[in-house]
Amino acid sequence: MSTSSHYQKLVSMYAAAPINALYRPTMEVAEGSATIEIELSEQYHHSAGGVHGSVYFKMLDDAAFFAANSLEPEFFVLTTSFTTYLTRPVANGKMRAVGKVVNRNKTQFIAESVVYDSEGRELGRGNGIFVRGKFPLAEARGYAEG
Structure with missing residues (x-):
């Protein structure tokens, strides 16, 4: 499977998660x-x-999570810890979270994320540790449709 196919499958998996019926997010994934x-x-x-x-946390964790899972093509990754900092309130417009892997080794990924408002101002940031789980991505809801 190509990496771009894996990224698209992750996007489909994210869209298929029942929790996202409430938030209706859009997502882009790259390496x-x-x-x-x-x-x-x-x-x-x-x-x-x-x-x-909780919305800040979801945005930050999801962006970091999918950054990590972009580098794991076979298994669903798991959040083992996540620290969140809320730096500015927001009430309307859009929220945009950007996550990136900053370190990885054989057993874990360390990823950071920042969430912004519609005007590009930082609303919060977080960092987490993610590990390879045992659940195959191929069995995750929506992954096969990607």
């Missing part, structure tokens, strides 16, 4: 990187009218 965008709406707000921190 060691992933970019995810969502259009914000009030359904993502906490009681004070800003986007809930």
Whole structure:
């Protein structure tokens, strides 16, 4: 399988995840990187009218996760730890998270991600450790359709 085919299959797998019916994100994957965008709406707000921190975490973790999985063609990777820093509130527009692998070895990937608002201002950042799981990508929902 070509790397571009693997990237497209990851995009299909992401779109097929039931959780993404709520967020309706778009994603691009390249070698060691992933970019995810969502259009914000009030359904993502906490009681004070800003986007809930769980949305920040999802964007940051997903971008880093898919950056790592871009380098693993056979198995679903797993997040083993992820640190999140929220640096600016947002209520509307778009959120765009960019993830990249910064280090890898035989057993793990270390990836970082940054999330931005529609004007390119940083909203938050995170970093995580990801490992190769035992679940074959070929069996993941949506992967075969890519």
